[in-house]
Amino acid sequence: MRGKARGGALRALLVAALAWTASAGHAAADPQLCFACHGENGNSSNPAVPSLSAQPAQFIATQLIMFREKRRTNPLMSPIAAPLTNPEITALGKFFAAQTRAVPPGKPADDVMASGKRITEQFNCVACHGASLHGQQHIPRLAGQQADYLRVQLQGFKAGTRFDMDGNMTAAAQPLTAPDIDVLAQYLAALE
Ligand code: HEC
Ligand code: HEC
Structure with a gap:
C-alpha cells in the first residue's frame, strides 16, 4: 500500500x-x-x-x-x-x-509533542534554527516541513551523507538516536 x-x-x-x-x-x-x-x-x-x-x-x-x-x-x-x-x-x-506556510494537517500524540520540544531544547536545535524553528539566514525553517523529508535528512546528516556546508548540522545530528529522529520528524512537521 x-x-x-x-x-x-x-x-x-x-x-x-x-x-x-x-x-x-x-x-x-x-x-x-x-x-x-x-x-x-x-x-x-x-x-x-x-x-x-x-x-x-x-x-x-x-x-x-x-x-x-x-x-x-x-x-x-x-x-x-x-x-x-x-x-x-x-x-x-x-x-x-514571501509565501505563507500551510497549516500542518494534524498533530501527533501529546507525549510525542512534549518529547520533540525537549529534544530541540536539549540539543540546541532552537539556538540555530530559531526559537520557533522558523530558520534564519542560511539555516532552514523546520516548522511544518514534511515529516518523511525531515527524517531522511536527519538520518543523512547522522550518517554523514547529506550535504552540509559547514559541518555544523552533521555534528548536531550525532547524538540523536533513531527514536529521537522519529520523534523530531513528527514534532517538527506539526509545528506552525
Ligand atoms: C550549529 C547550528 C545548528 C544546530 C545546533 C542544528 N542545526 Fe540543523 N541545520 C543547520 C544548518 C546550517 C543547516 C543547513 C545545512 C546545509 O544544507 O548545509 C541545517 C539543516 C537542517 C535540516 C535540513 C532541513 C532541510 O530543509 O533541508 C534539518 C532537518 C535540521 N537541520 C534539523 C536540526 C535538528 C533537529 C537539530 C537539533 C537536534 C538541529 N538541526 C541543530 C544548523 C544547525
Ligand atoms: C522534478 C521535481 C522538482 C522540481 C520541478 C523542483 N524541485 Fe526542488 N527539489 C526536489 C526534490 C526531490 C528535492 C529534495 C532533494 C533532496 O532530497 O536532497 C528538492 C529540493 C529543493 C531545495 C532544498 C530545500 C531544502 O529544504 O533543503 C530547494 C531550495 C529547491 N528544491 C528549490 C526548487 C526551485 C526554486 C524549483 C523551481 C525553479 C524547484 N526546486 C523545482 C524536486 C524538484
Missing part, C-alpha cells in the same frame, strides 16, 4: 521533471515550474519533497547554488538548478520566502 503510494508519488515527480525539460527556454526562474514538485506556492504535499514556503530567502538561494555547483546532488533537483543564474536564484529565494 505504502510502496504503491510512493511509486505514484515518484511517477508524478518524473512527469514534472519531463515537463520541466520540455519547457524550452523555460524562463528558468518561473516559480510555477517549481510548484509541480514543491506544491502550490511551495507547500508540498509529497512526503519526499520539502516545502519551500516561508523558508529564509538566503537558505533557498544557498541550496540552489549548492545544487547548481554539484555540491548537493539529487536526481530530480540537480538538473533544475543547473541552468539557473544568480539573479534568478535570488528572485526564487525572495518569492518562496
